[in-house]
Amino acid sequence: INREVLDVLLFDPKAFTALKGGMSNNTVDSLEIKDISPFSVFDQKHTRTAHDAALQLSRKPKATMMKALKYLRTAYPKSPFIEYLVRVTLMRHPETREASFPPPSQTLPMAYFTEDELFEQTNAQEQDIGTVLVGPYREDAQQIRSKSDKERDLAWWREDIGLLEHNFNWHLNYPYPPNPPKDRQGELFGYMHQQMLARYDFERLALGFDRVLPYGPGYGWDRPLVEGFNPRMMLCSFRPSDMFVALPDGHPGPRAIYEDMSRHKERLQDGIARGSLYNQDEVKIPVDMNKLGNTLLANKGSINKNLYGEMNNKGHQVIAHMSDPSKRYQMQPGAMNWDQTAPRDPVFYRWHKFIDILFDEHRRNVKPHKIKDLDFPGIEIQSFEVELEPEEYHKKKVDKPLDKKNNFYTYSDTKEYNVYNLDPEKKVSIKKREFLNHIPFSYKISLKNKSKMDTMVLLRIFLAPETDEPLDNWRSMFIELDRFTVTLDDEKKEVYDIKQRNTKSSVVRRPQLTVEDIESGKDDVSDGNCCGWPLNLLIPRGTKDGMKGTLYVLATDWTKDAVNPQDEETMQALFPTADSGENNPSILT
Numbered sequence: 001i002n003r004e005v006l007d008v009l010l011f012d013p014k015a016f017t018a019l020k021g022g023m024s025n026n027t028v029d030s031l032e033i034k035d036i037s038p039f040s041v042f043d044q045k046h047t048r049t050a051h052d053a054a055l056q057l058s059r060k061p062k063a064t065m066m067k068a069l070k071y072l073r074t075a076y077p078k079s080p081f082i083e084y085l086v087r088v089t090l091m092r093h094p095e096t097r098e099a100s101f102p103p104p105s106q107t108l109p110m111a112y113f114t115e116d117e118l119f120e121q122t123n124a125q126e127q128d129i130g131t132v133l134v135g136p137y138r139e140d141a142q143q144i145r146s147k148s149d150k151e152r153d154l155a156w157w158r159e160d161i162g163l164l165e166h167n168f169n170w171h172l173n174y175p176y177p178p179n180p181p182k183d184r185q186g187e188l189f190g191y192m193h194q195q196m197l198a199r200y201d202f203e204r205l206a207l208g209f210d211r212v213l214p215y216g217p218g219y220g221w222d223r224p225l226v227e228g229f230n231p232r233m234m235l236c237s238f239r240p241s242d243m244f245v246a247l248p249d250g251h252p253g254p255r256a257i258y259e260d261m262s263r264h265k266e267r268l269q270d271g272i273a274r275g276s277l278y279n280q281d282e283v284k285i286p287v288d289m290n291k292l293g294n295t296l297l298a299n300k301g302s303i304n305k306n307l308y309g310e311m312n313n314k315g316h317q318v319i320a321h322m323s324d325p326s327k328r329y330q331m332q333p334g335a336m337n338w339d340q341t342a343p344r345d346p347v348f349y350r351w352h353k354f355i356d357i358l359f360d361e362h363r364r365n366v367k368p369h370k371i372k373d374l375d376f377p378g379i380e381i382q383s384f385e386v387e388l389e390p391e392e393y394h395k396k397k398v399d400k401p402l403d404k405k406n407n408f409y410t411y412s413d414t415k416e417y418n419v420y421n422l423d424p425e426k427k428v429s430i431k432k433r434e435f436l437n438h439i440p441f442s443y444k445i446s447l448k449n450k451s452k453m454d455t456m457v458l459l460r461i462f463l464a465p466e467t468d469e470p471l472d473n474w475r476s477m478f479i480e481l482d483r484f485t486v487t488l489d490d491e492k493k494e495v496y497d498i499k500q501r502n503t504k505s506s507v508v509r510r511p512q513l514t515v516e517d518i519e520s521g522k523d524d525v526s527d528g529n530c531c532g533w534p535l536n537l538l539i540p541r542g543t544k545d546g547m548k549g550t551l552y553v554l555a556t557d558w559t560k561d562a563v564n565p566q567d568e569e570t571m572q573a574l575f576p577t578a579d580s581g582e583n584n585p586s587i588l589t
Contacts, residue, residue: 002518005090005099008069009107010515011421015074025071027064031056033072039081040337042316044298047176050085058092065093077421080235080338083108087172100513100524104168104340105161107515109419109430111340112164114232117430118422150209151227151346156434157203157541158344161417162534166509169530171339176313181301186293190359193352195533198479200349202540205465206547215347216315216354217262221245225322227346229335236341237332243322257318264309265358268295272361277303292362296355311358315351316342360476376557378451382495384553385444389501394439402439406551408539409439420515427515438502438539445498445553447488454489456558459498463540466548478552480507481538484585485558500585508535 015023033053039046057065069086076082083104090096105112157163170192174185201211215225228241245258271277276284277295285291285303294301298310320337321327335341335348342348388404395402397411415435418427449455462478469477482505488496509532513524540547 001096001099002513002524004066005096005101006515006518008066008073008086008090009102010073011077011424012070012074013424015070016077016424019071019074023071025068027057027060027068028071031068033068033085035076035079036081037079038333038337039079039084040317040320040333041084041171041176041339042313042320042337044177044310044313046081048178050081050088051175051178053085054089054092057089058094062093062095065089065096078108078110078234080108080111080340083111084172088175091172100518101530102515102518103161103165103512103530105165105417106419107421108340109417109422109428110234111338112161113417113419113430115234116232117432118234118428149228153207154200154203154209154346155344156412156436157200157537158346158348160436160534160537161415161432162509162536163343164340166531166533167343168340169509169532173531176297176299179300181294181297181299184290185299186290186295186297186301187288189293189297190289190356194356194359194476195480196343197349197353197356198477199537199540201477202465202479205467206541206543212349212353214354214357215350217258217265219354219357221258221262225319225347227350229345229347231335231341231344233335233341235332235338236335237323239323239334239345239347245318245322257314260309261311261314261318264307264311268292268308268311268358269361271308272358272365275365278307279303280306287362289359289362292359296358312355315354319347319351356476374554374556376457376555378449378453379455379457379555379557380448380450381553381555382446382448383444384446384551386551387442387444389440389442391440397437398439407546408441408542410436410539410541411438413437418514418516435536436541437536441502443482443498443500443502443553445500447486447496447498447555449488449494449496452491452494454487454491457486457488458556458558458561459484459486459500460554460556462552462554464550464552465540466550479540481551482506486585486587496587498585498587502538503535504585505535505538507533508538509533 031053036046036049041047057068060068069089072082073086087101087104090099090101109118174182174188197212204211213220215221222245224242224244225239226241228239228243230238268277272287272292275287277287277291279285287303291301291303295303295305295308296311298305298308298313302308316336317333318325320333320335323334324331335345336351386406386408388402388407388409390398390402390404390409394409394411397413398409402409412433413435415432417430417432419430420427422428443461445459447457460483461481463481464474464478467474467477482500482502484500484504484506486496486498490496509530512530513522540549
């Protein structure tokens with residue numbers, strides 16, 4: 001089934017030749033499926049159209065569905081909408097939902113790589129109309145940094161392919177209408193983006209930059225946006241610096257969106273301060289992180305979409321169309337329009353800092369934990385350290401002696417990506433420089449079980465940068481490195497030595513099968529779960545001379561923390577890398 005799915009996702013030149021000869025597909029024609037360009041997951045009409053079509057296709061016999069999807073892929077090889085529709089449909093159909101999908105960067109490379117990166121490799125000398133290739137080849141293809149734009153110094157992080165795939169996979173797995181939200185989707189939306197911001201701030205501090213400043217209604221929305229951005233991609237247009245969101249009277253539509261968003265923000269802040277939001281029946285609904293997140297996402301879990309709007313979606317769209325708000329010049333939207341490209345743009349983090357402020361206003365109203373809430377009688381953390389586990393390859397990458405205890409070491413590498421659907425006849429290899437990685441390591445934790453009773457312990461590990469900012473600000477700078485459970489069940493044993501490798505982190509995405517893996521018949525270990533942070537960005541880059549930080553481990557009672565500690569589905573959702581066997585932490589004897 002993996003190979004059948006792969007066949008649908010890859011462009012077929014022979015099928016394309018037949019299509020140009022007048023081939024059609026009855027299923028596609030009867031459902032009236034057509035491309036949407038430019039497509040955006042932040043436009044609810046677009047996502048509703050995609051999911052409605054996916055629902056209809058997934059009810060067809062597998063062979064019928066696969067032929068229809070193959071036809072769509074062949075007819076629209078460069079379409080982000082078709083890429084999204086194909087994956088959503090395959091994830092929904094009962095006979096393909098367990099299949100393994102290759103990374104999206106392999107099947108829609110134009111959404112992940114710059115024009116220079118693509119055409120430097122394909123040596124396209126001119127536009128090849130009717131094929132996947134579009135665009136001229138430039139001799140000066142190497143990326144040139146602008147000396148006047150300091151934000152380019154963090155482009156290597158924002159443009160990391162694993163980070164971009166993380167954002168795409170999250171929106172693919174946590175969809176908008178017409179589907180109802182998944183369990184805790186609103187809360188996870190807030191936490192996921194807060195963690196992205198914390199990691200981005202860590203990298204900014206390492207360069208001596210200020211932390212991210214918010215940008216949104218009431219936070220610079222009525223002033224020029226200082227940051228311009230040129231993604232250098234076929235998919236996106238550029239945004240000059242000092243552009244306004246508050247538009248002149250010649251564009252009343254976008255101005256109305258701006259004013260509506262300001263009103264929605266004020267209503268949200270008023271409700272957060274009171275601790276409740278009004279639903280459509282004008283009944284007060286107590287607000288929590290999940291309900292607030294769903295309301296900001298404007299999905300089916302929104303308390304009242306008419307009253308509180310589509311804050312996150314509209315923000316993405318308004319910023320994406322800043323260069324051509326009335327669409328008079330038919331320019332492509334900016335990077336904020338697509339989930340694959342949005343994290344490239346510095347304003348993505350400024351916008352989500354604004355969204356996080358709304359979450360934080362709610363957090364400040366939540367009753368603080370008491371010391372006894374975090375106490376774990378009978379359990380004591382006796383020691384905690386990090387131990388490097390370098391191989392010869394890693395030693396060559398670091399030009400200094402390694403202190404293996406309580407240090408992280410990062411290095412820059414070159415990463416090669418094999419991509420498809422670019423050259424109709426073959427795969428294309430693209431090399432990206434400034435690929436951050438780190439020397440492998442393990443956490444070593446010594447736990448003392450004074451009670452000697454069977455106990456299930458939840459361990460959470462965080463890293464925070466050293467800073468002179470107030471404690472209230474520092475609170476939002478912790479990045480989660482791992483969380484896992486251990487069972488202390490040896491009545492004859494009091495002290496347990498636990499070892500957990502960085503590669504098993506619950507934060508990171510499991511290894512995903514590539515096109516080459518699927519073609520060779522390799523087994524999948526991801527169980528179809530492609531969400532998660534890229535392993536290579538687990539540890540911040542730091543500085544050449546070393547950047548100080550503090551590592552924390554928190555041990556709590558899993559039976560009290562878990563919603564349902566015995567439920568296997570809950571365990572897999574919270575700990576996507578946890579299973580029996582080698583992925584469990586080692587308890588040393």
